[in-house]
Amino acid sequence: MNSLHDFMEKRAFALMVGILLTVMVGGIVQIAPLYYIDSTIEEVDGMRPYSPLELAGQDIYVREGCYTCHSQMIRPLRDEIERYGHYSLAAESMYDRPFLWGSKRTGPDLARVGGKYTDDWHVMHMSEPRKAVPDSVMPPYAFLATTKLNYANFGAHLKAQKALRVPYTDEMVRLAASDIETQVNPDADDVDAFLARYPKAQVRNFDGQADITEMDAIIAYMQILGTLVDFDEYEANIKDNSR
Amino acid sequence: MSDNKNIDQHTGTETTDHEWDGVKELNTPMPKWWIGIFYISILWAVGYAVAMPAIPLLNGYTKGLFGWSDRVKVAEAIDEMHAERAVNAQALIGAGITQIENNPELLRFATEQGKALFGDNCETCHGKRGLGVVGYPNLNDDIWIWGGSFDEIKYSINYGIRAAHDDTRLSTMMAYGRDEILEPKQIDDLVQYVLQLSGQTSDGAASMRGATLFAENCTSCHAVDGTGSRENGAPNLTDAEWLYAGDAKTVRASIFDGRNGVMPNWNERLREEQIAALTFYVHSDLGGGE
Numbered sequence: 001m002n003s004l005h006d007f008m009e010k011r012a013f014a015l016m017v018g019i020l021l022t023v024m025v026g027g028i029v030q031i032a033p034l035y036y037i038d039s040t041i042e043e044v045d046g047m048r049p050y051s052p053l054e055l056a057g058q059d060i061y062v063r064e065g066c067y068t069c070h071s072q073m074i075r076p077l078r079d080e081i082e083r084y085g086h087y088s089l090a091a092e093s094m095y096d097r098p099f100l101w102g103s104k105r106t107g108p109d110l111a112r113v114g115g116k117y118t119d120d121w122h123v124m125h126m127s128e129p130r131k132a133v134p135d136s137v138m139p140p141y142a143f144l145a146t147t148k149l150n151y152a153n154f155g156a157h158l159k160a161q162k163a164l165r166v167p168y169t170d171e172m173v174r175l176a177a178s179d180i181e182t183q184v185n186p187d188a189d190d191v192d193a194f195l196a197r198y199p200k201a202q203v204r205n206f207d208g209q210a211d212i213t214e215m216d217a218i219i220a221y222m223q224i225l226g227t228l229v230d231f232d233e234y235e236a237n238i239k240d241n242s243r
Numbered sequence: 244m245s246d247n248k249n250i251d252q253h254t255g256t257e258t259t260d261h262e263w264d265g266v267k268e269l270n271t272p273m274p275k276w277w278i279g280i281f282y283i284s285i286l287w288a289v290g291y292a293v294a295m296p297a298i299p300l301l302n303g304y305t306k307g308l309f310g311w312s313d314r315v316k317v318a319e320a321i322d323e324m325h326a327e328r329a330v331n332a333q334a335l336i337g338a339g340i341t342q343i344e345n346n347p348e349l350l351r352f353a354t355e356q357g358k359a360l361f362g363d364n365c366e367t368c369h370g371k372r373g374l375g376v377v378g379y380p381n382l383n384d385d386i387w388i389w390g391g392s393f394d395e396i397k398y399s400i401n402y403g404i405r406a407a408h409d410d411t412r413l414s415t416m417m418a419y420g421r422d423e424i425l426e427p428k429q430i431d432d433l434v435q436y437v438l439q440l441s442g443q444t445s446d447g448a449a450s451m452r453g454a455t456l457f458a459e460n461c462t463s464c465h466a467v468d469g470t471g472s473r474e475n476g477a478p479n480l481t482d483a484e485w486l487y488a489g490d491a492k493t494v495r496a497s498i499f500d501g502r503n504g505v506m507p508n509w510n511e512r513l514r515e516e517q518i519a520a521l522t523f524y525v526h527s528d529l530g531g532g533e
Contacts, residue, residue: 029298029299032299033299033304036301037299037302037303037304038302039303076313076314076316076317077317078317078320078321078324081317081321082324083363085512087314087317115407115507115512116364116507116512117367117368117507118505118506118507120378120504120505121367121368124378125367131376132367132368132376133366133367134371
């Protein structure tokens with residue numbers, strides 16, 4: 001024992017290999033089973049990949065670092081459930097690339113913020129948070145309302161997500177840019193087809209302006225969060241879903 | 244270790260044989276208590292892996308001797324909470340104002356629940372303590388757009404206003420300018436009339452013309468005297484309280500672009516007794532309830 005210790009301690013390379021092996025075992029034990037154990041992701045109805053506009057909103061969410069202040073993960077703790085609603089399921093973030101669970105809550109959890117506020121409120125709050133909450137420390141994002149969304153090539157983005165195994169169909173990829181236009185225009189011709197592709201998506205002009213802006217995208221994303229799974233139908237207590 | 248153990252003369256401790264400029268490194272062993280804790284923690288890890296869900300297998304994972312599950316535990320904790328609150332919650336659901344006020348236990352329950360829920364769900368729109376923000380009404384005063392009785396407040400909270408629910412409260416303040424229902428000139432006149440209604444200085448002649456337009460276009464909702472109607476959710480235009488604001492520019496915007504404030508329905512987010520507690524809080528704690 002002592003001599004092994006002595007040996008490792010004096011040889012940097014041996015020590016490195018030793019550390020690598022140890023960490024590898026830990027990594028494999030934690031990560032590999034997620035790929036083959038079915039029960040890591042619950043059986044739920046309603047989850048679908050994000051619509052292109054929602055996905056654009058998620059990109060902005062990542063770009064602006066909203067996740068540094070907001071989590072999207074309601075833990076199975078009583079008080080948290082009382083405040084935010086049903087605890088988050090693994091299934092609810094199965095199409096997130098990257099996932100945005102977050103680990104810091106300077107602001108509230110956003111996993112179920114969809115439907116809690118109106119679009120108008122989001123516009124006001126995103127533009128100037130202190131108008132809504134006088135002592136808020138959230139920075140203002142007024143420029144989102146004046147920045148046009150750049151979506152001409154959005155199909156390529158869906159393709160990239162598809163490569164990461166998000167089940168977008170070829171049709172969805174092809175129609176990505178036009179689906180963005182449809183989602184902010186309830187009078188568009190293909191609203192029904194769009195809703196068939198993305199059930200429960202909300203179709204309206206989110207920021208009230210004629211242009212399709214980044215504000216439209218971020219609000220569309222906020223309003224879909226946590227609304228896809230119908231918890232009346234979800235059976236938390238069947239064997240596969242309790243853990 | 245090597246045979247030729249070198250003992251440091253001053254401390255009596257073994258050295259590592261490393262020597263730098265005549266200085267030798269001591270090979271002080273770890274304290275016994277430290278090593279003890281180290282071994283105990285290894286044992287603890289083994290015990291933990293046996294007792295708790297830990298080891299991944301081919302079709303699942305070991306459930307552990309205790310069969311612990313966060314999700315089962317939290318479901319139990321929530322059931323327990325509901326059981327603890329069941330009596331009060333049940334009583335609150337059907338109760339009216341007097342029943343709550345006459346029952347100290349229920350009063351305390353409704354107030355505490357209402358206050359916490361209001362902070363979590365309502366203050367972001369209605370302002371701190373419900374004091375109101377432009378577009379989001381003050382809930383402390385005795386001016387109500389839709390009604391300030393216990394039942395009316397409850398209805399507003401349950402089904403929302405212009406919300407995504409079939410029973411929601413509906414009415415539309417049209418965009419008289421944007422949709423070209425009236426001429427811009429006519430809207431200017433109406434603005435003057437609304438200023439006069441609310442006792443502010445206004446242009447007399449324009450206001451006279453505005454009065455006629457008001458009688459033709461606005462009285463169906465805002466009433467003949469401009470005091471509004473709750474049935475239509477149309478605010479009183481004669482008082483100093485405004486949902487948006489009473490200056491000429493904002494009043495013009497209200498008439499030109501229309502106004503349709505949305506309040507979400509809460510019956511799908513909150514439980515029945517939570518809505519009842521909120522109703523009581525808005526009605527009696529914030530005050531102004533009828």
